[in-house]
Amino acid sequence: MNMLRATLMSAGLAAASAAPAQTVTLAAAGDLIISRPLSMLSASGAFPYGQSFKAILDTIAPSDIVYGNMETSIFDARSFGGYPYSWNGDWMLTALPAVAPDLKTMKFGILSRANNHALDWGVDGMRATIANLDAAGLVSAGTGETLAEAASPAYLASPKGRVAIVSMVSTYRPTTDALAPAASAPYGRPGVNGLAVHQVAVVDAASYATLSAIQCSFTSATSCSAADRLDFLGETVRTAGGGETPFTYSYEVDQTDLARQRNSVREAKANVAYVLATIHAHEALTEEAPPTTWQDPATFLQPVAHDMIDAGADAFIVTGIHHVAGIEIYKNRPIFYGLGNFFWSDIQEPLSEELYESIANRALFEQAFDYPSRATDADITNIINANSSFATSGPVSDNRTFQTVLTKTAFDQGTGKVMSIAIYPVALGYGEKLTRSGIPRQADATIANLILDRIISLSANRGIAIRKTTENGYVIGVATPQ
Numbered sequence: 001m002n003m004l005r006a007t008l009m010s011a012g013l014a015a016a017s018a019a020p021a022q023t024v025t026l027a028a029a030g031d032l033i034i035s036r037p038l039s040m041l042s043a044s045g046a047f048p049y050g051q052s053f054k055a056i057l058d059t060i061a062p063s064d065i066v067y068g069n070m071e072t073s074i075f076d077a078r079s080f081g082g083y084p085y086s087w088n089g090d091w092m093l094t095a096l097p098a099v100a101p102d103l104k105t106m107k108f109g110i111l112s113r114a115n116n117h118a119l120d121w122g123v124d125g126m127r128a129t130i131a132n133l134d135a136a137g138l139v140s141a142g143t144g145e146t147l148a149e150a151a152s153p154a155y156l157a158s159p160k161g162r163v164a165i166v167s168m169v170s171t172y173r174p175t176t177d178a179l180a181p182a183a184s185a186p187y188g189r190p191g192v193n194g195l196a197v198h199q200v201a202v203v204d205a206a207s208y209a210t211l212s213a214i215q216c217s218f219t220s221a222t223s224c225s226a227a228d229r230l231d232f233l234g235e236t237v238r239t240a241g242g243g244e245t246p247f248t249y250s251y252e253v254d255q256t257d258l259a260r261q262r263n264s265v266r267e268a269k270a271n272v273a274y275v276l277a278t279i280h281a282h283e284a285l286t287e288e289a290p291p292t293t294w295q296d297p298a299t300f301l302q303p304v305a306h307d308m309i310d311a312g313a314d315a316f317i318v319t320g321i322h323h324v325a326g327i328e329i330y331k332n333r334p335i336f337y338g339l340g341n342f343f344w345s346d347i348q349e350p351l352s353e354e355l356y357e358s359i360a361n362r363a364l365f366e367q368a369f370d371y372p373s374r375a376t377d378a379d380i381t382n383i384i385n386a387n388s389s390f391a392t393s394g395p396v397s398d399n400r401t402f403q404t405v406l407t408k409t410a411f412d413q414g415t416g417k418v419m420s421i422a423i424y425p426v427a428l429g430y431g432e433k434l435t436r437s438g439i440p441r442q443a444d445a446t447i448a449n450l451i452l453d454r455i456i457s458l459s460a461n462r463g464i465a466i467r468k469t470t471e472n473g474y475v476i477g478v479a480t481p482q
Helices: 039-043 050-060 099-105 122-135 147-151 205-218 255-269 301-311 353-357 359-368 377-386 445-462
Strands: 006-009 023-033 065-070 110-112 139-141 154-158 161-169 197-203 229-232 235-239 248-253 274-280 315-319 327-330 333-336 341-344 403-412 418-427 464-471 474-481
Touching: 023 050, 023 274, 023 315, 039 050, 050 403, 050 418, 065 274, 099 122, 110 161, 110 274, 122 139, 139 154, 139 161, 147 255, 161 255, 197 205, 205 229, 205 235, 248 255, 255 274, 255 301, 274 301, 301 315, 301 327, 301 333, 327 418, 327 445, 327 464, 333 418, 341 403, 353 359, 359 377, 403 445, 418 445, 445 464
Parallel strands: 006 474, 023 065, 023 341, 065 110, 110 139, 161 274, 197 235, 274 315, 315 333
Antiparallel strands: 006 418, 023 403, 154 161, 197 248, 229 235, 327 333, 403 418, 464 474
16 A cells, blocks of 8 residues: 555564465554544545545554554543543543444454543543443453453454453552452452552762752751662652663552553463553653653563563553654564554543633633633633644654554464564644544655654664665565564
8 A cells, every 4th residue: 555664574584575374463553542433534525634544444454453542531421420530630531422333443443441541530431431332342451340350351352363452551640540349448449450650760879969968958857868769859769770871760660560460461361362461651761741852661661561471462562652662572572662642632522620720721721812711612622732742843743742653463373473563654633723633644754754763763772673665665664683
């Protein structure tokens, strides 16, 4: 098809064009931030990118397994009985019930649900979302009435064998993680399958000494011991160790949570041919949200990914950082460290009153409108998006939030080893009107090269070399082990 793409090859195996016929294909997309049905736009003359959108859906269609991260709540606002629960003034994402069957029309089949937006509309929103996905025949995992349910694998019957998904999240609002029943609290708590991580700020020795002295002053101590770490104004701080870069973050993973994920993967592997392990993680190396550069995700993700593959996962997928990252092949299994956003719908209705009440937003409204009290949800959506940190200033090519990928992995059906991974650069229409932006379309040569260059850079130290070339006038990349 007329599409820019890269093909990633695993060690010692033939090129994608020569791959064995007996393969199982996994199409993996990133965050599905979608609020309304969109598939009809692929056949609409009114949507200028309809054919380009259709080409992407046609790429997905023949896959045996199609995955995405469902990062919104699905319910009918006219009958919904729940309430909004914001996190630091963040958007409470909402989708119409028709979105679920529309995703099915686009051939999506298996979804992760453990993410920071899973309980934007409380437990009622979580339950309504599960019900809508179930009704559409979409398999989802990562949320549930108890911790056991949220952590349990979900199963998809595919033509090439049964598939399982284990969905976890490391970035979530306090109290939205599911709890197991306890002797004195027998009902547990509904929520997401959390993998708790503790953030630690890493600084150089001189800065640590300064912070230690300041901390000592706050406690009015006459002398301070030289501890190896300190709690400075709510942030754990330590000096950089061997090989670490100062002024970055490290993360300590809760081992009980990690063991639960490992057990879920083992349980799934005993019952299926293929297991997807996924995590939604906003954690990054530096304090940039979104990054001004395409920052690689936090370093804790690699050992977690390896742990899940050691337990039986056939692929490990990271979503949440809202831009693309590197790819690794570990024990003949793929790891995607960031797939970006497949949909980025900023048309959101209804909006919670908290967006109107935010002090920062109030200032925007005063600047933008003569009569702020008359602003509608649509007005608010436009002005907040125009001033969002996700909409960076500068040329279109600089906005990584709107530059993403669709990946297609071919596994050998006999051995389960990865044979090839095709990487399709995708653009989301940065700068377009909200009715047009956020909908995937084929990336042009400039954007495609930016995307592929970044993936090449972040994959180079993971035992993979990706070579770009052209085929029929379009950019491709062929990767081989280093």
